[in-house]
Amino acid sequence: MAETEKTKLSVEKKLMVGLVVSILLSTVLIVLASSSKETVFSPYVRDAEGDYQYQQLSKMRDTLGTSDDGKSGEKYSIYNTMSTPMLVNDWQDPHRTMLIIAAPEKPFDAAEAQAIHDFVTEKGGKVILAANSTNAKRVAEEFGVLYFDAPVSDSKWFYEVTDSTNVRMPVQHTRLWSVASVSEDLDLMDEASLRTPCTEAEVSAGVTDNCRMPVLFHSPTAIQVLDVEDDTREVSVLASASDQAFVARSGFDINNVANPKTGKTDLIVRIDYPNINAYDTKSDGDSGEVSVTGSIVFVSDHSVFANHLWDAGDADLTGKQQCGDIYIENGHSCWDTDPDGLVSAQGDTAWEGNQLYFRALIRDMMEFDNDQLSLQITRNTDEFNIVFDESRHVSSVATQPFTEAIGAVVLLTSDAYLKWLIILNLFALLAIAIMVVPEKENWRHVFDLTRFRERPTKLDTSLYQVRTREAFLSKVRQFNDLTRDEFARKTPAEIMQMVRDPRLVELVSSARSYSNEELREIIPLIRRWGN
Numbered sequence: 001m002a003e004t005e006k007t008k009l010s011v012e013k014k015l016m017v018g019l020v021v022s023i024l025l026s027t028v029l030i031v032l033a034s035s036s037k038e039t040v041f042s043p044y045v046r047d048a049e050g051d052y053q054y055q056q057l058s059k060m061r062d063t064l065g066t067s068d069d070g071k072s073g074e075k076y077s078i079y080n081t082m083s084t085p086m087l088v089n090d091w092q093d094p095h096r097t098m099l100i101i102a103a104p105e106k107p108f109d110a111a112e113a114q115a116i117h118d119f120v121t122e123k124g125g126k127v128i129l130a131a132n133s134t135n136a137k138r139v140a141e142e143f144g145v146l147y148f149d150a151p152v153s154d155s156k157w158f159y160e161v162t163d164s165t166n167v168r169m170p171v172q173h174t175r176l177w178s179v180a181s182v183s184e185d186l187d188l189m190d191e192a193s194l195r196t197p198c199t200e201a202e203v204s205a206g207v208t209d210n211c212r213m214p215v216l217f218h219s220p221t222a223i224q225v226l227d228v229e230d231d232t233r234e235v236s237v238l239a240s241a242s243d244q245a246f247v248a249r250s251g252f253d254i255n256n257v258a259n260p261k262t263g264k265t266d267l268i269v270r271i272d273y274p275n276i277n278a279y280d281t282k283s284d285g286d287s288g289e290v291s292v293t294g295s296i297v298f299v300s301d302h303s304v305f306a307n308h309l310w311d312a313g314d315a316d317l318t319g320k321q322q323c324g325d326i327y328i329e330n331g332h333s334c335w336d337t338d339p340d341g342l343v344s345a346q347g348d349t350a351w352e353g354n355q356l357y358f359r360a361l362i363r364d365m366m367e368f369d370n371d372q373l374s375l376q377i378t379r380n381t382d383e384f385n386i387v388f389d390e391s392r393h394v395s396s397v398a399t400q401p402f403t404e405a406i407g408a409v410v411l412l413t414s415d416a417y418l419k420w421l422i423i424l425n426l427f428a429l430l431a432i433a434i435m436v437v438p439e440k441e442n443w444r445h446v447f448d449l450t451r452f453r454e455r456p457t458k459l460d461t462s463l464y465q466v467r468t469r470e471a472f473l474s475k476v477r478q479f480n481d482l483t484r485d486e487f488a489r490k491t492p493a494e495i496m497q498m499v500r501d502p503r504l505v506e507l508v509s510s511a512r513s514y515s516n517e518e519l520r521e522i523i524p525l526i527r528r529w530g531n
Helices: 011-035 058-064 085-090 110-121 134-142 191-195 200-205 312-317 325-329 355-365 400-412 416-436 461-479 484-488 492-499 502-509 516-528
Strands: 077-081 097-102 126-130 145-153 176-181 212-217 221-225 234-240 266-281 287-299 385-389
Touching: 058 355, 085 097, 085 110, 110 126, 110 134, 110 266, 110 287, 126 134, 126 355, 134 145, 145 266, 176 266, 200 355, 212 266, 212 355, 221 266, 287 355, 461 484, 461 492, 461 502, 461 516, 492 502, 502 516
Parallel strands: 077 385, 097 126, 097 385, 126 287
Antiparallel strands: 145 221, 176 212, 176 234, 234 266, 266 287
16 A cells, blocks of 8 residues: 655745635624624715715715815815824824814723824814714813713704604704804804804805804703813803703703703813914915914814705705794794894805804814915915824724724824835735745744743852953953953963952952852942943
């Protein structure tokens, strides 16, 4: 019976097979873990079905960037970050960059909150943080702002919604409307400005100091400015709920002591930090320091950016009602009939979607009116950057290691090309390692990790003095820049002349035996010798 020789897989082939299998397995696990999860509040999702399509930020991205036809949009340069907001201070031209954080699904850690604070207060960066939960709490606290942990209920300033057959939907007092200022604190605006609606022309021209616009909220929480000692900040409350609003922590009964009334329930708060030095092209064409303003806006609801509130067409499809008969018939006020709202005689009070207000807000926060900057910058919106933060979404258990690994790589660099170059180099190094690993018949480990405290062969204690003496003589030889042969030709007297220290001379020349304690005293002398 003939023997058949068994063929064995080489080590390189085994490692290659293992690498391919692990990549395929990881891909399958990521697909399976993500297949049941619908992405919401993302500016990059366009093909979601049903209600999920209306909960994306794609319309916002189109409005602020450049539309598919290239003819419409504000034409800001649009980017995104998927790893961590800790990278904000490494971005190019941070004073001309706005970070938009919408719907954070997980809280920020202390390092991320501090990075955002430094981005605004030291680099002159711009941030809009929109959330209706305490996930934004840590960042808000860095700026002296408090986020509440429950929705606001307002029986006075709520908007109406109808179904697809134009039948009035049940009232929800958490669907709020407010009339918001762009840059002025509501308490500091005069009566005429409070009642005047901003026009499309004023928004496009950036002239929105003396007017307000209606803004709709889906389910906002309350935010409150805390009293902190900070003379560098300028705080403005841009929008608030009515005097009947309260935080609905336990049901919707206004008389329940568990539902606090905050006195003034703020919905949009802006904090500016002027007089920050930044480096850019100046108005005279030279590069140098310019004075810029860092700004952050806290919004109490992330849905203000969603398609169904951003775009008036989507709002109409989902039943959001303009001021009209449905408000009058049901006996509650609207933004053009409330005493604290807008006056139709002063202009068009129609709600054009939240896009009109936030276009004005973003333009006002940017440095378009900074006369220290070059006109080549301030006249072109594509010189200003808007970055959508995509890092706040919760990852599944299966995708978390993959996400964290990519995040670690991205932390090394904020350059997109260099980021992918690092990843490709890692794979290349792994492939090279697989190809050059030698195949040995008797492969064995040299180190035994279970016995890492033991030496392979212990040093004989009787040789301590000899080894100490040899180590010192080697130091003397190297200090005097001698070769071994040159040093061997030196007489004992010449060596004693090089050493000079009496105790070390005795070590070199004496034949007496030293104890371990004496050697421990001499070793520091050897270390200091020659210094």
